[in-house]
Amino acid sequence: MAATIEDPLSIPQPFEEISHTADLIVGVEANSKEVAIARLVLALGQLLSGRKQLSPTERSRVRVEAGDLAVMAVDVLRELLYAFSTKGVIPCKCGVALFDEEAGGDLMVDTAPYDETSHQEGVDIKAVTFHRARFEECGDGRWEAEVTMDI
Amino acid sequence: MKLNIQRVGEYVFEIPKSGRMKVPGRIYLSSEQLEAMRHDPALEQVANVAHLPGIVGRSLAMPDIHWGYGFPIGGVAAVDAVDGGVSPGGVGFDINCGVRVITTRLVREEVAGRMPDLVNALFRAVPTGVGSGSGTGKLGKDELRRVLRDGALWATKKGFAAADDDVERCEENGSLRGADPSAVSQRALERGSTQLGSLGSGNHFLELQIVDQVIDEKRARAFGLFSGQMVLMIHSGSRGLGHQVCDEAVAGLARRLTSFGPDYAALPDRQLACAPLGSAEGRHYIGAMQAAANFAWANRQVMTGMAIDAIGKALGVGRDHIGARLLYDVCHNIAKYEEHLIDGKRRSVLVHRKGATRAFGPGDQRLPPAYRDVGQPVLIPGDMGRFSFVLAGTEMAMTETFGSSCHGAGRLMSRTAARKATRGRKIHEELLKAGITVMSKGRRTLAEEVSEAYKDVADVTKVVEGAGISKRVARLKPIGVIKG
Numbered sequence: 001m002a003a004t005i006e007d008p009l010s011i012p013q014p015f016e017e018i019s020h021t022a023d024l025i026v027g028v029e030a031n032s033k034e035v036a037i038a039r040l041v042l043a044l045g046q047l048l049s050g051r052k053q054l055s056p057t058e059r060s061r062v063r064v065e066a067g068d069l070a071v072m073a074v075d076v077l078r079e080l081l082y083a084f085s086t087k088g089v090i091p092c093k094c095g096v097a098l099f100d101e102e103a104g105g106d107l108m109v110d111t112a113p114y115d116e117t118s119h120q121e122g123v124d125i126k127a128v129t130f131h132r133a134r135f136e137e138c139g140d141g142r143w144e145a146e147v148t149m150d151i
Numbered sequence: 152m153k154l155n156i157q158r159v160g161e162y163v164f165e166i167p168k169s170g171r172m173k174v175p176g177r178i179y180l181s182s183e184q185l186e187a188m189r190h191d192p193a194l195e196q197v198a199n200v201a202h203l204p205g206i207v208g209r210s211l212a213m214p215d216i217h218w219g220y221g222f223p224i225g226g227v228a229a230v231d232a233v234d235g236g237v238s239p240g241g242v243g244f245d246i247n248c249g250v251r252v253i254t255t256r257l258v259r260e261e262v263a264g265r266m267p268d269l270v271n272a273l274f275r276a277v278p279t280g281v282g283s284g285s286g287t288g289k290l291g292k293d294e295l296r297r298v299l300r301d302g303a304l305w306a307t308k309k310g311f312a313a314a315d316d317d318v319e320r321c322e323e324n325g326s327l328r329g330a331d332p333s334a335v336s337q338r339a340l341e342r343g344s345t346q347l348g349s350l351g352s353g354n355h356f357l358e359l360q361i362v363d364q365v366i367d368e369k370r371a372r373a374f375g376l377f378s379g380q381m382v383l384m385i386h387s388g389s390r391g392l393g394h395q396v397c398d399e400a401v402a403g404l405a406r407r408l409t410s411f412g413p414d415y416a417a418l419p420d421r422q423l424a425c426a427p428l429g430s431a432e433g434r435h436y437i438g439a440m441q442a443a444a445n446f447a448w449a450n451r452q453v454m455t456g457m458a459i460d461a462i463g464k465a466l467g468v469g470r471d472h473i474g475a476r477l478l479y480d481v482c483h484n485i486a487k488y489e490e491h492l493i494d495g496k497r498r499s500v501l502v503h504r505k506g507a508t509r510a511f512g513p514g515d516q517r518l519p520p521a522y523r524d525v526g527q528p529v530l531i532p533g534d535m536g537r538f539s540f541v542l543a544g545t546e547m548a549m550t551e552t553f554g555s556s557c558h559g560a561g562r563l564m565s566r567t568a569a570r571k572a573t574r575g576r577k578i579h580e581e582l583l584k585a586g587i588t589v590m591s592k593g594r595r596t597l598a599e600e601v602s603e604a605y606k607d608v609a610d611v612t613k614v615v616e617g618a619g620i621s622k623r624v625a626r627l628k629p630i631g632v633i634k635g
Binding site: 017020021065075085123126127128130131151 | 394563568
């Protein structure tokens with residue numbers, strides 16, 4: 001599993017909904033930072049659709065500025081949430097060309113259209129926050145990331 | 152972080168200044184409530200907020216405090232109007248999320264048997280749910296800019312109203328004068344253009360309620376409330392437009408925490424990111440935030456007009472018969488320039504209220520004339536199965552909490568825990584048996600918003616009354632609920 005442009009990840013992918021009183025913390029684990037960011041992207045898709053099966057109809061590139069990986073991860077999700085809010089599209093496949101503190105991020109994201117009827121159990125995510133945002137290598141080659149979403 | 156929390160009054164606890172905290176923290180809770188949340192990150196967030204540049208007095212938290220992002224929900228912080236910093240996260244994503252109550256002449260006996268018709272009519276009239284569309288149709292950019300400038304007044308001019316004095320009965324007359332529509336980005340305008348007059352989802356609601364108990368006769372009379380009366384409560388905010396304004400401001404500041412000096416760089420949470428009020432970034436955010444606040448007032452005003460019309464149609468009666476009048480409209484996610492008495496001196500400050508309600512006391516000239524003798528109406532929604540309250544502001548709130556009180560019940564359970572706890576249950580039917588007709592877009596919302604997911608608002612309001620920062624006036628019981 002590489003989450004590259006040539007071999008992107010598709011939903012469903014594992015993620016954890018970590019308990020938070022009012023909001024939602026999404027946590028992922030992976031064997032590389034590319035898989036970790038792709039899993040965060042696809043967690044967003046699974047939450048927005050109410051974990052329904054999605055068939056991709058459009059493809060777009062998401063590019064974010066270089067910086068702290070946690071900030072970059074939040075920026076990727078912010079961009080995709082904006083696309084959901086304005087175009088009604090939900091991420092369902094993700095390949096990562098670049099995700100690097102020095103060079104920035106460049107992701108290919110396939111999306112499916114939001115359907116009010118079949119996705120009515122989806123989560124209404126207002127925003128992706130920087131609160132306790134975490135994206136780090138754990139020392140044994142594993143990567144962990146956590147992002148809090150305002151709902 | 153291990154917090155040192157000291158009791159300083161029956162309902163008041165203090166976190167003394169330590170480390171880089173600039174002021175102490177103060178939390179309004181009963182002993183039982185504090186014990187129940189000893190390990191809650193929200194308490195640490197009160198201490199975190201005490202690090203804000205230019206903060207004065209204390210970092211405050213109301214009894215509906217719960218874990219937020221950056222600020223705790225229920226947090227209040229005032230910063231010096233010249234030397235302080237504005238924290239977009241201290242306002243929140245749903246800028247000017249707020250509550251209004253509309254009183255009517257209708258009484259329980261007249262509406263109790265008509266609930267299915269009324270709830271259906273309201274559900275059809277007011278767009279609800281994820282990405283819910285507009286009650287006004289898509290707005291062009293020029294029209295949207297007028298909404299951002301004029302707030303509730305824009306909507307009343309278009310005929311969306313309960314009565315002819317709605318605007319006077321909104322906090323700030325339903326519009327912040329410093330709003331700068333040109334500071335609102337194209338992205339935010341795009342999100343707002345299709346959402347004016349929509350409820351949204353999550354904890355937002357529209358409820359038909361009955362005045363179940365009058366607690367303070369004098370104030371209830373001043374507020375136009377009487378036992379057995381039907382009122383309408385609306386809880387909503389600035390929808391995607393406000394979310395986008397906050398999102399862009401926090402993201403911009405989070406990448407440059409170090410550029411405004413050591414106090415700004417040392418903030419303990421990126422989501423507390425601030426800009427100095429005098430900086431270009433600070434002024435830009437304030438202008439955009441105030442414009443988004445005006446959008447929220449217009450949003451609640453449009454829904455008011457639509458809801459009153461829907462009630463009339465469902466009951467087959469005219470507006471005269473309904474006798475709708477706005478009691479008041481309060482915002483509970485906002486930052487506002489206000490003057491307060493601090494350490495014996497009048498000072499100009501920017502008060503952040505993140506899940507807290509303004510609660511000005513009697514005699515304050517900023518209140519509508521009808522309420523100056525009794526204090527500001529403070530509208531506190533509970534949960535959909537129990538009660539909501541109308542309170543009044545007090546003199547003590549002016550000296551102790553920058554004229555602030557609680558904003559709701561406060562969540563007790565996470566949304567995931569609430570869904571697990573309600574698995575297999577039929578919330579619709581449970582509520583119906585309790586005399587509450589509910590309609591929602593999704594089952595998930597009902598499960599997440601179930602009564603036991605919240606603190607009992609009666610306990611929360613008991614604390615603010617016990618601490619002297621608000622006075623209970625009336626208790627309201629829901630009979631019809633619309634959720635997103």
